[in-house]
Amino acid sequence: MKLLLIEDEPAVVSVITRGLSEAGYEVSVALDGASGLRMALDNPSFLLIILDVMLPGMNGIEVCRALRKEQLATPILMLTALGTTENIVMGLDSGADDYLVKPFKLAELEARIRSLLRRKSSAIPPQPESTSLLQLADLELNTDTKSASRQGKNIQLTATEYRLLEFLLKNPRKVLSRMEILEHVWGIDFNMNTKVVDVYINYLRKKINKHSQQELIQTVTGLGYMLRENNADENTH
Numbered sequence: 001m002k003l004l005l006i007e008d009e010p011a012v013v014s015v016i017t018r019g020l021s022e023a024g025y026e027v028s029v030a031l032d033g034a035s036g037l038r039m040a041l042d043n044p045s046f047l048l049i050i051l052d053v054m055l056p057g058m059n060g061i062e063v064c065r066a067l068r069k070e071q072l073a074t075p076i077l078m079l080t081a082l083g084t085t086e087n088i089v090m091g092l093d094s095g096a097d098d099y100l101v102k103p104f105k106l107a108e109l110e111a112r113i114r115s116l117l118r119r120k121s122s123a124i125p126p127q128p129e130s131t132s133l134l135q136l137a138d139l140e141l142n143t144d145t146k147s148a149s150r151q152g153k154n155i156q157l158t159a160t161e162y163r164l165l166e167f168l169l170k171n172p173r174k175v176l177s178r179m180e181i182l183e184h185v186w187g188i189d190f191n192m193n194t195k196v197v198d199v200y201i202n203y204l205r206k207k208i209n210k211h212s213q214q215e216l217i218q219t220v221t222g223l224g225y226m227l228r229e230n231n232a233d234e235n236t237h
Contacts, residue, residue, distance in 0.1 A: 002026045002045055003113070006036030006063065007052040007079065012102075016050065019106040020113075033058030037066055046074055048116055050109075053080040053091065061094045068095035075116040079104075085195045092160060092196065097187065119187040134169035137229050139208060139216055141169050153211045160185065161204050168217065168227040177224040201225055 003025050007013050017027045028046070030036035033055040040049055040063075049067075053060035064076055075098075078091045083101035091099050097119075098112055132144040141148045146162060148155040157165065163185045168176070178197040186196075205217050218226045 001047050001117075002028065002043075003048050003050060004028050004030065004036065004040055004043070004046045005050045006030045006033065006040075006055065006060070007050070008032060008055055009052070012052075012079075015106065016109065020110070023110055025113075032056045033060065033063045037063050040067055040072060040074065041070060044072075044074075047120070048113060049074055049076045050113075051076055051078050051096070053078060053082065053087075061090060064091070064094040064096050075120055077109075077112055077116060085199060088196055089199050092186070093158060095159070115187070134166065136169060136172050136227060137214065137216060138212065139169075141165055148208075150208055151211050155207050155210070157204075157207065160200060161207070164200055164204055165208075168225070171227070173226065173228040175220045175223050175226045180224070197225075 001024065003020065005013065005016055005020075005027050007016065007029070008031050013029055013031075017029060020027050028039065028043075030039050034057055036049075036051070036055075037058065040046060051060045051063060055063070058066075060078060060080075064078065067074075067076070076096045078096040078099045079102060080087060080091060080099055081102045088099055097116055100109060100112055132142055134141040134143065139148070139150045141162075143166065148157055148162070148165060164181070167181065167184050181197050185200075201217060201219075205215075208216065214230045216227055216230065218228060220226050
């Protein structure tokens with residue numbers, strides 16, 4: 001199993017390559033962002049990319065955006081020394097599938113890799129459905145064109161916002177916990193910073209409420225979120 005590691009710290013490179021090689025992975029290394037970008041685009045056989053954020057020249061965020069712009073679907077696990085919610089969101093927004101904050105244990109890195117590879121291998125082509133339109137009240141999502149609208153007005157969504165809205169629309173009037181949302185939208189099956197969910201819910205709320213005063217995404221105190229028509233009771237807001 002071939003992996004690409006884009007990392008400039010020799011000590012980190014040594015630990016990761018040694019540990020992953022012992023675990024049965026074949027690891028190629030790029031020591032800067034530009035080299036990593038070229039290697040990733042020239043070698044589509046990589047099953048996963050481990051990408052550091054702080055790189056000389058072209059940083060990891062820029063590399064990730066460039067790879068996604070080129071339609072490279074290879075899972076990207078981002079390494080960062082900056083563990084704030086804002087930095088995590090920035091990494092995910094750039095197209096990363098998961099993140100790991102430095103310093104980290106090799107066992108956790110291996111667990112993240114296994115999770116991302118399971119997610120990739122279990123992905124199956126979408127089957128034809130009776131309808132490609134998901135709808136609640138005046139909010140619509142077309143799963144064929146990947147477009148959303150409210151009151152007939154288009155809503156521009158990022159890829160993550162689209163997956164979040166799709167999950168909510170497929171589970172209307174059902175309370176969804178933050179961990180459920182993480183698992184289905186980000187494909188993470190272990191504890192990730194659940195504040196990321198709150199950040200993206202706020203992003204989505206602002207966009208879908210731009211042309212309507214009716215609040216569809218309800219916060220269920222202590223439990224999570226629910227998408228439904230605006231008939232909130234004392235337990236929601």
